[in-house]
Structure formats: structure tokens, C-alpha cells
Amino acid sequence: MNCSNSAVEVSHIYKSFGDTRAVQDVSFSVNPGEIFGLLGPNGAGKTTTLRLILDIYRPDQGQVCVLGGAIDEHRKNHIGYLPEERGLYQDLSLERVLLYMAALKGVPKSQASQRLAEYLDFFELTQYKKKKVKEMSKGMQQKAQIIATLLHKPDLIIVDEPFSALDPVNTQMVKSLLVDLSRQGVAIIMSTHMMQQIEELCSRIVLINHGQVILYGELAEIRRQHKGHAVLVRTTNPLPDLSGVTSCTSHNAAFHIELDDVTTPQMVLNQLVLSGAEVEQFEIALPALEEIFLRVVKV
Amino acid sequence: MAKFLQITFHEYSRHVFRRRFIFALISLPAFMLFAGLISGLAVRSELSSLPVGYIDYSGLLQVPLPEPFVQYVNESDAEKALISRSIQGYYILESDFLQTSHARLVAAKPLGGATQSQFIGQVRQRLLQNLPAEVAQRLASGNQLYVRSADGVRQFGPNDWPGLFLPIGLFFVFMLAIFSTSGYLMQAVTEEKENRTMEIVLTSVTPSQLMGGKIIGSLAIGMTQLIVWVGVILAAVWVGIRIFGFSGSFRISPGLVGLSLATLLLSFVIIAAMMAAVGAVVTEATEGQQITGPFSLPFILPFLFITQILTNPNGSLAVWLSLIPFTAPVTLALRASLVPLPTWQVALSLTILACSAIFSLWLAGRLFRLGLLQYGKHLSLQQMLGRLWLLKGR
Structure with missing residues (x-):
């Protein structure tokens, strides 16, 4: 597999489910240190594309390079994923869920505990750490999900609608956090319908519709072209x-x-x-x- | 490997330390204890603690019998005592007792079996008191018929009946543990698929690690349940023997235990894998429960043919049922408690079970991947089978 130095390189991938072609000939790359926008209307193939990058699905054709190679267990440890629909064990305590997620990413327990304390403090969730996830508000669960995405200090972050359920203060806090992380060299793929957030945070985008790439490149250049x-x-x-x-x-x-x-x-x-x-x-x-x-x- | 163990431990601790599990764990022994207590009390209420009288015209019982037996000189005294409820009844040993061996019992209602045995034992002791101790002991123990297999491995005696029923009882407990644990597993897989937790976990581990960890975690949960339940049953048996003096021996050959464990553990993997697969393809836990309900039927099929298996343990029906993965555990255990099994049958049965377990895990993995593609969508059996073989990678 020929992979460049890009954080993510998607080359001519296809994926069908039965008779439905979900993704057709999609190609793009994401560089380290950039916030990359993934856009498209509902059902365009964005989530399928993200799942193909994450190795949840395998492409019928084409190849996906992640962090310099084909995805494997080691590379999975360096990816943080925030899905659109939140997924945390509802009947467990916040602390236990987050430490388990970190453990699955190969973070030693002592290190995970220390980082978790910092993040809980940052997101003002320290007092809720012993609470069951289902007892927390949607906004708190969203912040918890963001912690799960970042706790293992990933080199590639994939976020799907990261600002949903967040109030303006927390939205600004998460935006600042994403910008800081990108400045530290972390590659971020952000999928959202909030165009203002894309314009504010992303320098490059890809727009997918009906499983195909419609627009791809520098945001400023795309605006000039249009x-x-x-x-x-x-x-x-x-x-x-x-x-x-x-x-x-x-x-x-x-x-x-x-x-x-x-x-x-x-x-x-x-x-x-x-x-x-x-x-x-x-x-x-x-x-x-x-x-x-x-x-x-x-x- | 480390991640696989993380998932196994997570699954185990997540369920075992839940209130629901602990309640289920103690409810069975508690129910058994309660049922035992009720039946014990019922028996006790039937038993009288009053002494039992006797009149000896034969001269055999010149030295008075110990309590609870009370000697009377004549029947009218004993009758008065019975009417005044000082005794629960009285025996009469006539003068020709040594010739006839006939004794009479006068009582308002039948005496308890233990009291009667005690009286007969005492009389028997007196009859044998002048003989050498060894001879007396041999005569007292009476005839004991043992049926042994030609190789001497199997033996069935008058007190070995519990050895036949104990494996059946343990099997039911095992199946209960397997199905309740697999039920948890199926529910967990369905919930995690639907609330997308699984999607996040899959960005850290492979589907095989996830499914393998969940199945082994469930196995550990089932084992915990089983150890507690079997421990309680064995403790109850021990208490029954030691304290209440129940007769009967519980000789079970180690080979039978090993064979039962091997077949049941492999069955567990098959059931757990099937449950997990169903959990992965259905959209709701209740839907899964409807599908998995009939899973238990093949396992209890041998009990429908128990007469044929017990009367002809090496017959063709018993042999075939020993080779079919779902019916093998019970059939093999039943047959092995009666007759020595041909080695080739045991080896073939275990091989088929092991292959079925591996196939089930593979199938579960395939269906799990298929289920991942079908968030919130119903999948017909036709679609499932059709896509199962077409599914490339994921």
C-alpha cells in the first residue's frame, strides 16, 4: 500500500450495500495539523466514508491510508472518534466508562486517571464522575463523549456534529480546544451541517452528495470558483x-x-x-x- | 490480546456486580432453601417426638432399649399410655417371636420411617448379640447387589441412585446458567449496537476481539453463577447426609465429570455465539428473545427420549443423539452414567462439538459484521443467509 505523509488519504473508494451505492470513487486527503471539513446533505455518504476510514467497514474498491499506512491495532490507538449519535455505556459511572475507553486505546491506567482528572476539571464534570451516564444531561454526555475522544491524545480526530447539544459557551470552548489541538499537529476531520462552524474552523473541505465528491479543496478557492x-x-x-x-x-x-x-x-x-x-x-x-x-x- | 482481556473483564465485572445479577444469583439457592425448609417443616409436623413403647413377651429385650423406647409390662398399660398420648404407639413381641419373627405395632397413625428403622435395628442387634462381631455386622448389613461393567469402571449399587440423578440436576442448573448469561449477552450486544457504543469500541478493537471478549466474559459470568449454584447444591447434599442422615452415595466418576464439563463448555460457546449473533442482527432485545426462545429446545430433546436412552444406552438412537451437537451433552452424560462409552464415540462427539463451536464463532463474527451494516433495519432470514455468503470483508 502506497501511503503519503498525509494523516488520512482516501483513494478512489467504493462501497455498496446490496444494490445501494453508498460511496463512489471518493478521494481526498487530510494533512496533519489541519481541521478538514466533511460536508454533505443527509444520506450523502458522509458517515459511510467515516466508517470506511475507521475500518468499521472495508471498501469494495480503493484504499484508505491512516497515519501513514493501512489501519491496524496500533494506528487505532491514535484515532479519536466522536460519532454523531452518542455511544457511552449508560448504566456505568462516567469515570469507569472513560477509563475503559482509554484502556481500549492502550493508555496505562495511572496515566488515564491523571488525564481524566484534567479533562473532567476542564469540562467542569469532576463532581459528576461517579454518576451514571444516563443520569447526566445531554450536554454533559456530549462533553463526556468529547473527553472519550481526546483522552488517549490521538493524532487523528474524527468528529461528527461535535457541537450538538452544547450551549454557546461550551461550543466556544470545544472550538478553541479543536483549534489548539490542530496547532499541536493533530489532524481533525469535522463533519457537520453547521456551515458557519466549517467556515470558521476549516481551511479545506470535501463535499459529498449521492456518495460522490462534488467539491474538494481550499475553502477560499472554492468560494472564489463559485x-x-x-x-x-x-x-x-x-x-x-x-x-x-x-x-x-x-x-x-x-x-x-x-x-x-x-x-x-x-x-x-x-x-x-x-x-x-x-x-x-x-x-x-x-x-x-x-x-x-x-x-x-x-x- | 490485552484488549481482548480488557473486554472480557469489562463484560464480567459490568454484569457480575450489578444488583440484577446478584439477585438472580442468590434467588435460586434462596428458593431451594425456602422449598427445603417448607418441606422439612411439613415432614416435621407429621413426625411425633413422643416415645414409642414396647412389650416383650419373647424375652429378647431383657435389657431395656434406649430412648425413645419405653418398656411396658403389659398391653393395658401401653394402651393407657397411648390413649393419654404419652407414647405415639407400641410394639408387641409375642412369645414365639424368635420362631415367627412377627411383631405387632399398635399406633393411632403410622410411625415415622426413621423410628421404625431404629426399632428394627435395635431388635436385630439383640438377635445377633451372641455371634462374633464380624458375622453380626455382615448379617446386619444384609444383601447388597452391585452391577459392575466388565471393565470394572462402572458400578451401580442399591445406594447409587443419586449418582444417576445428580448429573441430570446439575445439567439443568448448567443450562439455566448458560441461557440466562447468554440472554444478558444478546441484550448487551443489541443495546450497544443501537446506542452506538459498539461503533466507538470498534475504533479501538477488531470485531473478533469484541465478540471473543464478550463471549468469554459471558462464559466467566455463567461459570460464576454455576459455581455458586452447584456449591449450594453440594452443600445441601452434604448437610443432608451429615446432619439429617439421608442414605445414598454420590459416587460420580471423574471421567463423567470431565466429559460433562467439556461438552457443556463447548455447548456454552455455541449458545453464546448464537445469542451474540442474534443480538447483532436484530434491532431490539425483545425481538432477539423471541428468536432465541426455541434455541433451548434441541438441548432438552434427549429428555423426551430418556426412556429409550436409559433402557438401551448403546442403541442407535442414543448413539445418534450423542453425535448431534445440541443433544450430545445430555445424551452423553446419561449414557456415561450407565455404561462405558466407546472411545471413538466420545472422541467423535467432542470433535463435532468443538468444530460446531468454532463454526458458531465464525458465524457470529459474520453476522455481527452484517448486523453492523443494518442499523435500525430489520433483516429477513432470506436476506441474512443471502448476504452472509456474499459478504466480503465487512
């Missing part, structure tokens, strides 16, 4: 009348100006300068990720 024929303008004085404009809408204290087919952004800038408008901001309007998502998924 830019419309529009500019974003902010002036201190009222906006003058401009020719070649099909619509003009207010957008965050600026104006989003749609141009007709023959007008270029340069022509609009010239008109603004000639009219004496005091221009504070002038940029090519890039679509939000959500717009791109809706546009490509609907096609």
Missing part, C-alpha cells in the same frame, strides 16, 4: 447611481451589487471614483459556504 457576478461596496456617503447593475441590496452595512453580463467590477469601481464616493470597502462578493452548498446540492 463567486457570482457581484461586488460588495461600502461607502461613507450615499451610494451614487451606477449603470450596469441588476440589483443592489444592503448587506452588513455594505451593499451587495449584482452586475449585468457586460459590466465588470473594474467598471463599477471607475464609476464610484468618478462620482466622488468615499469608498471604504470594495471587494468581489464571494458566496457563503451555505449558498454554495445549496447551489451544488440542488443541481
